[in-house]
Amino acid sequence: MLPSLISRVTVLGVIVGAALAGLIALLLQSSLETRESFAWVTHSQQVIVGLDEALAELREAESGQRGFLLTQDVRFVATVDQRLADAARQFGRLERLTADNPLQHERAVALKDAVARRITVLRTPLLLGRRGDFTAATRIVAAGQGRELMAEVDRRASLLLQPERDLLAQRAADAEARLGGTKRAVIVGGPLVAVLLALLVGTVAFGVRRPLRRVLDAMEALGEGEGDSRLDTRTGSLEFDRLAAGYNRMAERLSEALCEQRATDLRLQAANADLLAQRGALETRGHVIAKLGDMAHRLQAARTDAELAQIIDCFVPQVLPGVAGALYAHNNSRNLLVRLAGWGEGEMLPESFGPDECWALRLGQGHVVLGDSEEVGCRHAADDAGAYRCEPLLAGGEVIGLLYLQGVVGVEEAFRLNALGENIASALVNHRLQRDLREQTVRDALTGLNNRRYMEEALQLEIARAARAGTPLAFVMCDVDHFKRFNDEFGHDAGDAVLKLVGAALREHFRDGDVACRYGGEEFAIIAPGATAAALLPRIDRLRAALTSLRPRQGARALGPISLSFGVAEWGEALGRDNPPLIASADAALYRAKREGRDRAIVAERLAA
Numbered sequence: 001m002l003p004s005l006i007s008r009v010t011v012l013g014v015i016v017g018a019a020l021a022g023l024i025a026l027l028l029q030s031s032l033e034t035r036e037s038f039a040w041v042t043h044s045q046q047v048i049v050g051l052d053e054a055l056a057e058l059r060e061a062e063s064g065q066r067g068f069l070l071t072q073d074v075r076f077v078a079t080v081d082q083r084l085a086d087a088a089r090q091f092g093r094l095e096r097l098t099a100d101n102p103l104q105h106e107r108a109v110a111l112k113d114a115v116a117r118r119i120t121v122l123r124t125p126l127l128l129g130r131r132g133d134f135t136a137a138t139r140i141v142a143a144g145q146g147r148e149l150m151a152e153v154d155r156r157a158s159l160l161l162q163p164e165r166d167l168l169a170q171r172a173a174d175a176e177a178r179l180g181g182t183k184r185a186v187i188v189g190g191p192l193v194a195v196l197l198a199l200l201v202g203t204v205a206f207g208v209r210r211p212l213r214r215v216l217d218a219m220e221a222l223g224e225g226e227g228d229s230r231l232d233t234r235t236g237s238l239e240f241d242r243l244a245a246g247y248n249r250m251a252e253r254l255s256e257a258l259c260e261q262r263a264t265d266l267r268l269q270a271a272n273a274d275l276l277a278q279r280g281a282l283e284t285r286g287h288v289i290a291k292l293g294d295m296a297h298r299l300q301a302a303r304t305d306a307e308l309a310q311i312i313d314c315f316v317p318q319v320l321p322g323v324a325g326a327l328y329a330h331n332n333s334r335n336l337l338v339r340l341a342g343w344g345e346g347e348m349l350p351e352s353f354g355p356d357e358c359w360a361l362r363l364g365q366g367h368v369v370l371g372d373s374e375e376v377g378c379r380h381a382a383d384d385a386g387a388y389r390c391e392p393l394l395a396g397g398e399v400i401g402l403l404y405l406q407g408v409v410g411v412e413e414a415f416r417l418n419a420l421g422e423n424i425a426s427a428l429v430n431h432r433l434q435r436d437l438r439e440q441t442v443r444d445a446l447t448g449l450n451n452r453r454y455m456e457e458a459l460q461l462e463i464a465r466a467a468r469a470g471t472p473l474a475f476v477m478c479d480v481d482h483f484k485r486f487n488d489e490f491g492h493d494a495g496d497a498v499l500k501l502v503g504a505a506l507r508e509h510f511r512d513g514d515v516a517c518r519y520g521g522e523e524f525a526i527i528a529p530g531a532t533a534a535a536l537l538p539r540i541d542r543l544r545a546a547l548t549s550l551r552p553r554q555g556a557r558a559l560g561p562i563s564l565s566f567g568v569a570e571w572g573e574a575l576g577r578d579n580p581p582l583i584a585s586a587d588a589a590l591y592r593a594k595r596e597g598r599d600r601a602i603v604a605e606r607l608a609a
Contacts (some may be wrong), residue, residue, distance in 0.1 A: 016196045023189035030182040037175035044168035047097050047104075054090035056114060057083050058153070062146070065122055068129055069137055080126060091115045103270075104163060106133050111156040118149040127316060147218055215243065291318050292419050299427030305340060308431060312341035312424070319416050325405040329428055330355070337361075337380075337402050338408075345406060353380035360390035361399055370408065370507040390418065393425040400428045444518040446496055447503030455517035455525050459579050460528050466571055474533050476526040476540070477586040481563045481598040483522035494554045495522075501552055509543040524564075525586075533570040533603045540566050540601045565593040566601035574607035 012086055061083035068076035072132065091112045098104040125137035295315035302308045312327050324344025328337035336352045357379040360367035369375045371386040381388060387408045393401035403424065409417055442454035450458070459475065467472035479504060480486075487495040499522065506516040506524060515527040552559040567590025575581040589604035596602070 012196070019189070019193050019196055023185065023193060026185045026189065027182060030178060030185060031578075032184060034178040037171060037178055041168060041175055043097070043100075044171055047094065047164045048161065048168065050090055050094050050097060051164075054087055054094060054115075055153075057087035057090060057558040058118065058150075061087060061119075061122060062150070065126060066141070068124060069134060069141060071393055072129070072134060072360055073256060074130075077126060077130065080122070084122060087115065088119060098160075099473055101167075104160060104601060107156065107160040107163075107425060111153065111160055114149065114153045114156050116428045118146065118153055119148055121146050129176075171396060197601060200205060211243075219247075247426075288319055288416055289419075291315060292416075292423060295319070296423040296427070299423060300430055302427065302431060303505065305431075308340035308427065312598060313343050316341075316420065317343050319420055320405065320409065320413065323405050323407050324410060325403065327424060328352075328402040328404065330399050330401055340401075346404070349404065350380055355399060358390055358392075360392045361402060364394070364575065366391045391421050393421055393428060395425055400425060400432070444503075447499055447518050449503045449506065449524070450515060450517040452517060452519050452525075455515065455519065455527065457526055458515050458517075459582070462527055463571060463577055463579070463582065465529065467573070467577060471530050472532045474528040474531045474536050474582065475569050475582050475586050476528065476566055477519065477525050477583070477590045478521040478526075478564045478566040479590065486559060490554055490557065490559055494552075494559055497554060498552060498559065501550060501562065502547070502564065503545060505546055505550075509539055509546065533568045533606075536568055537601060537603070540568070544599065544601075563599035565590060565598045567591070567593055567604065568601055569604040570606055572606050 061080050064076045064080035064083060067073070068080065077195075091108075095105070095112050098108040110238060121140075126141070128134070128137035173337045185419045220381050252568075260288045262567040295311060297309045298315075300307065300310060309327075315323070316327075317323075317397040324346050326342040326346035326349045326477075327340045330336075331338050331352075335356070336354060338352045339349060342349060355361045358367070359376060359378050367378065367390045369376075369377050369381070369385070369388050371388075377385070381404075385406070387406075389405045389409055391403040391405070392399060393403060401424070403421055405417075442450055444451045462473055465471070470520050480498060481497065483498070502524065503516075503518065506526065510516055510526055510528070513529060514531075517527075519525045526536075544566075547562045547564060549564055552562060567586045567588065569582055569586035569589060571582050575585065585607075589602040593600050
């Protein structure tokens with residue numbers, strides 16, 4: 001017998017797995033063969049049913065022909081034509097279905113040829129009847145050629161049908177036989193696998209239960225304080241023998257550790273006394289750090305100046321309680337420090353001031369005024385401001401803001417002030433980068449208009465808003481006429497200059513609520529929420545007149561007149577809730593304007609809902 005429990009379990013597991021795999025393979029093969037048999041049964045059924053349906057269509061066509069010749073009612077003709085077409089199609093499908101059986105396929109081809117001749121004979125009286133010659137048509141039918149051909153069709157159909165029925169019976173018997181084989185495999189293999197699995201489970205249970213009980217008893221005794229409890233290392237299983245030996249070594253070391261622990265406890269009690277003395281300070285600092293963390297997390301997620309101000313107003317008084325103040329952000333374009341937030345009495349401080357009015361910004365370090373005339377005050381602070389502190393916020397050597405604190409900030413609160421300044425500076429830098437990035441992603445650098453990406457998003461939003469509120473929405477596509485001439489004759493710099501002039505004109509002649517975009521190349525687009533196509537035409541005419549009056553030049557050379565062609569489309573429910581139909585409608589109107597001579601606006605026809 002194998003000494004290792006794992007070895008015994010492994011051997012039995014391999015046997016069970018092999019038996020299970022063999023049973024699965026047998027069942028899978030039987031399943032595949034059964035499915036193939038039933039597929040052939042279905043195939044034979046399709047041939048038989050298809051043949052019956054095809055013959056039925058052909059007979060219905062004969063009945064329709066007789067009805068037409070007897071009643072001279074032309075309504076029978078359409079029915080006959082449809083039946084004949086369906087019959088021909090059915091016999092063609094029958095020919096394809098029998099392609100797997102050469103003999104049956106040959107019979108199907110012969111049957112199809114006989115049917116084709118019968119259809120030809122059926123069509124001849126119909127043709128004469130349509131011409132009004134019912135006497136000749138009736139004479140052809142009375143001649144009996146159709147009956148002879150139909151008899152041949154029936155004979156050939158019988159030659160095809162009976163062998164196919166024999167095949168169906170044979171294939172059904174094969175499927176049943178294979179199902180029986182699958183059943184026998186399940187009846188024999190299932191109990192065999194169950195017996196092997198039960199043997200495997202019994203081996204594991206017998207090999208684990210008794211040694212595991214001994215280990216658990218010893219561990220419970222050790223847990224109750226009996227340090228001299230040990231295990232017998234002869235358990236009948238190699239794994240549990242090793243476990244018992246390891247447990248005994250652990251118990252020995254644990255006894256030694258208990259002695260050391262008593263000595264350590266005395267040292268810990270002394271250290272705990274020191275920790276309790278510092279607990280109050282640590283709890284306060286931990287609370288402040290948590291607040292700083294919450295503030296930093298929210299500052300990094302802020303998207304607008306208002307959100308930044310709201311976060312500063314909320315958290316700074318909690319980090320520096322009792323200290324009023326304000327946060328100023330540096331506006332690069334105006335070279336001013338602009339108040340972004342204020343708490344306590346900070347809302348009474350100046351809205352903005354120049355960088356040279358603050359000594360902290362001049363010196364590049366914190367500037368403290370205690371109100372005792374021993375330090376020079378900043379010009380932005382009131383004469384009666386008393387004690388205050390200015391902390392510059394720097395990033396990469398660049399001034400990005402200023403933290404103004406009213407009153408005296410103690411030395412013990414220096415870590416709060418440093419952490420506060422770092423978090424706020426990092427947030428201002430992040431906010432500036434996000435703002436610049438958003439501007440770059442939605443702005444066309446050449447014209448200053450919104451780009452195509454912004455237009456796609458805005459148009460989708462306006463379509464949803466118009467559909468929800470029932471308000472009008474107009475969309476304009478336009479491009480510069482003969483733009484290639486500017487590039488070819490004067491160079492691409494001239495083309496860029498023309499695009500800049502057009503962009504400026506679009507911004508000037510459309511409302512603030514309208515969205516003017518550069519669609520791409522020399523094409524532009526305007527989204528006009530709340531406006532109809534008719535309301536936009538006067539604005540477009542004024543824009544065209546303004547463009548006509550422009551006289552663009554490149555150095556000493558005149559570039560020639562500028563004109564635009566416009567396509568205007570108005571959104572309606574018929575265009576759906578997505579952008580492409582509305583854009584395509586305006587684009588089609590634009591191309592129509594081009595075809596009709598350019599320098600004009602064409603309104604697209606509105607589709608009915």
